[in-house]
Amino acid sequence: MVxxxxxxxxxxxxxxxxxxxxxxxxxxxKVNRETVYxxxxxxELLASKRxxxxxxxxxxxxxLMSDIQSRQGFTPREYTAEEIAGFLRDDQLDEQARVIxxxxxxxxxxxxxxxxxxxxxxTLAG
Numbered sequence: 001m002v003x004x005x006x007x008x009x010x011x012x013x014x015x016x017x018x019x020x021x022x023x024x025x026x027x028x029x030k031v032n033r034e035t036v037y038x039x040x041x042x043x044e045l046l047a048s049k050r051x052x053x054x055x056x057x058x059x060x061x062x063x064l065m066s067d068i069q070s071r072q073g074f075t076p077r078e079y080t081a082e083e084i085a086g087f088l089r090d091d092q093l094d095e096q097a098r099v100i101x102x103x104x105x106x107x108x109x110x111x112x113x114x115x116x117x118x119x120x121x122x123t124l125a126g
Contacts (some may be wrong), residue, residue, distance in 0.1 A: 009028070016028060016058060017058070018057060018058050019055050019056070019057055019058070020055060020056050020057075020058065020061070021054070021055065021056075022036045022037060022047075022053070022054050022056065025045075025056045025061055028058075028061055029061060029064075029065065036056070037054075039064060040054060040056075040073070044064060044067070045060060045064050046060045101107075109121070
């Protein structure tokens with residue numbers, strides 16, 4: 001923690017790599033990995049193809065962020081507290097979904113060391 005002007009803030013000690021995979025770039029940009037691939041396909045993000053995968057430099061990601069933030073005519077949508085509460089309410093799991101999540105979680109806990117086929121055949125039978 002760092003304290004300045006009476007305010008404490010968390011400071012990350014992790015260093016951001018200069019060259020990233022699409023997965024790392026997605027984490028850095030706080031977007032879905034598929035969004036990174038879409039930016040690459042549309043030519044909005046410069047990336048180098050290495051074998052089957054892409055490598056993206058941090059300066060290119062920073063440039064993309066700058067371009068996105070400074071697009072003319074783009075106004076992010078603002079939501080009211082009531083709308084946000086409605087989104088959270090709509091995202092709640094019903095009882096049937098809770099049961100499915102519980103069964104899946106329990107089956108994943110007992111999966112260590114088992115082959116996928118044996119595990120899933122038992123899970124589906126149960």
